Structures are given as C-alpha cells and as structure tokens.
Amino acid sequence: MVLLTLRWDNSQSFNQARKQDHKCGYCGLRFIDGEDIHLHHIDGNHNNWKSQNMMAVHQSCHQYIHMSKRDT
Numbered sequence: 001m002v003l004l005t006l007r008w009d010n011s012q013s014f015n016q017a018r019k020q021d022h023k024c025g026y027c028g029l030r031f032i033d034g035e036d037i038h039l040h041h042i043d044g045n046h047n048n049w050k051s052q053n054m055m056a057v058h059q060s061c062h063q064y065i066h067m068s069k070r071d072t
C-alpha cells in the first residue's frame with residue numbers, strides 16, 4: 001500500500017482524486033505521488049463546484065480534454 005504525500009494546495013483536488021480511487025477520470029491511470037492534479041468541470045461551468053460536476057484528471061489529460069472539446 002502506497003501512502004500519497006499530499007502536496008496539492010487544493011484539498012478539493014485531493015478529495016476528488018480519492019473518490020476516484022486515485023485514478024484519472026480521463027485516462028484511468030493512477031495519479032503519481034506529487035503529480036499535479038487538475039479538476040475538470042464536466043458541464044463546462046466553472047462556477048459549478050459540486051462534486052458531481054468535478055473530475056480529477058492529470059494535467060496533460062486536462063489539456064487534451066479541452067483541446068478535443070473546444071469548449072468556449
């Protein structure tokens with residue numbers, strides 16, 4: 001069992017990652033200790049911080065999501 005060192009400033013990122021069993025909601029790979037975790041707003045509304053609307057993803061995956069979705 002690996003204990004993650006909490007380096008994230010945003011505790012919501014950590015809570016969300018924990019809910020996802022420390023797996024990226026996009027690629028399904030586990031987050032690496034110390035890695036930047038981004039919270040993606042599933043509905044695209046950046047004022048909607050409900051946990052159902054949040055998805056913890058890798059930084060690179062987050063960029064990919066927005067590149068492919070081209071949301072405004």
Ligand SMILES: [Zn+2]
Pocket residue numbers: 024025026027028029057058061
């Ligand atoms: Zn990922």
Ligand SMILES: [Zn+2]
Pocket residue numbers: 039040041062065066
């Ligand atoms: Zn996003």
